[in-house]
Amino acid sequence: MARAIQQRTLQTRAKLVEAAKAVIAEDGYEAMRVEEVVLRAGVAKGTFFAHFKDKDALMDLLIGAEIDRHLDQLEAQPAPETISDMAAAMMPLVAFMSCERYVFDVILRHSGAAANAEIGPIAMTFGRHTDITANWLKNKPFRKDLSAELQAEGVQAFVVQAISLVFCALHNAVDPQDRMETYLQAWLLPQT
Amino acid sequence: MARAIQQRTLQTRAKLVEAAKAVIAEDGYEAMRVEEVVLRAGVAKGTFFAHFKDKDALMDLLIGAEIDRHLDQLEAQPAPETISDMAAAMMPLVAFMSCERYVFDVILRHSGAAANAEIGPIAMTFGRHTDITANWLKNKPFRKDLSAELQAEGVQAFVVQAISLVFCALHNAVDPQDRMETYLQAWLLPQT
DNA sequence: TTTATAAATTGACCGCGGTCAATAATGGAG
DNA sequence: CTCCATTATTGACCGCGGTCAATTTATAAA
Known part of the structure; x- marks a missing residue:
């Protein structure tokens, strides 16, 4: 025993x-x-x-904890009413995730759980972030043709894309917040 | 001299x-x-x-060449008419990019050029992929409120997201092609 | 051909993540 | 308290990526 x-x-x-x-x-x-x-x-x-288990496991723990702190902040705030507010609300998290190229790499490596049984701290935060975003989107006048979950998945995809471009010399002239606003506008408020 | x-x-x-x-x-x-x-x-x-320069540089070269081969295939095909065709057309590339967790990690690390002067093979393929996708989208009845370039950037973000979830035990039950179709439908054909 | 200089190659060496058999500390049973 | 099974700790060792001063090879000039 x-x-x-x-x-x-x-x-x-x-x-x-x-x-x-x-x-x-x-x-x-x-x-x-x-x-x-x-x-x-x-x-x-x-x-x-x-x-x-290895050095990465400690990184997972420490970085995951830091992300969780930012998610606590997000949860403490009222749901953003506009795209602009939403982008602004996410900026502290985005800033941390892009504080070092290495940090972003660790996050990407751990963002998915390798096995159901071993969901690491960072993978947990991705789930949490999706949930928080989905809750924001419920009862808001954004996409009605998509589930809140799918909308949230897309938001996550664009967050990753925006951070990726921070580290790309070809595209880092644009301010990350402006880029996030552009993406969110296009994703959540299409003008068809 | x-x-x-x-x-x-x-x-x-x-x-x-x-x-x-x-x-x-x-x-x-x-x-x-x-x-x-x-x-x-x-x-x-x-x-x-x-x-x-290092082991990664050779990987960049080899993997970049492989991606280029797939992009050659894409360019040789006529522009897809439907979302379903578009997703299907991209699957061979997606399959290669997700053939190994390690390969996908290398791709993500090199997808952005660290400096303007040193755009590596993989970073080049990301530019090429955006161009090819943007060309597909021109003169097609998809989003008219967005530039073809922005639409293509979004497609790339969703490709990365779809592959990420292949490696995530929590989400890999869904077929990657189905997921891509869902994303592309939502991104390129919003039903507002 | 000979010589001078630049370029390519070598391999001993280092840094650092990770392993594992041996050893030590812990705490419950008798 | 003593014993001993379990758990924690140790540090020498390994694998492998990457470095660099020394050496060899190629080439342009004399």
Whole structure:
């Protein structure tokens, strides 16, 4: 039978997470090295991998938590009434997701759950974001020919597209918020 | 002053590319190891990096070439008349882009040019794909409130979204082609 | 042909993520 | 308290991408 989790385990894990946060605060996500984290946490390298499947798993956790913070903000706000408000509301999240090329790459890698049983923190946030967006869209005068879920899926696709273009030298002249507004206008308020 | 490129250089490069293709044909993209490639090509490891900035650069080349082959097919076909035809026409490309999780990750990483001066093969294919799609949409009875370019950008966003969901255990029950049709219908033929 | 210079190649070496058999700490049963 | 099965920790080791000073090879000029 399964034993209770030891105190030690929780402490070590907390030390690792704290150390990682410190490194990231100083030098950014991309600069994080497992060796630096274990050095600061005062544990052996192997211990890291006893707590996290791999480096990406810790990134998933930390970045996922940050995204969740932004989603909390979104949920605390009233549903936006206009396309412009909607784009504006999403900008803090977009800004975080595009704070580093590396961060965006991690997010894309983890945005889908590899298996039903192992939905990671970031994959969870994508589900949450869809739900929040779908709730915004209900009872609003946007697309009536599409389910709120499908509309929300499209919004997510355009968020990813807008961030992708932030990192593209050929297209990053346009302000991300303007681009989001253009996309949302076209997607949610077609002028047929 | 710059000297002409040596024969030797082209030969070595060709040997490396051939060796890489062979490895990939046998074991797939993800399994490709630089050490295995240089072993088969009969050159030293350092030589590889004299020809390619890093492993990703060779991947960019090989995967970009493969995507170009699919785009050649698309260009050779007449413009699709219906949403259904359009989705069907894009499926071979979608299938290749989702043949391996690793391949899709490489594509996403390289889909935007990091700098204007260094547009890689994959970034080029994204531009080409937009152009081809925009040409399809011109003189067709789809969205008249949007430029063909914006419509094409949206199509690209939905292609990426559809492939992402192929790799997501939570959503991969739906057939990719059906999903593409749903997206394209919603994007290009809104029923307001 | 000889020589000078640029270009291509080499392989020992490094950084860093990840593994695993050995060891130590923990906590419940007797 | 003692014993011991379970769990946590350790650090030497490996795989593999990437670097660079040294060496070899090609080519234009004399």
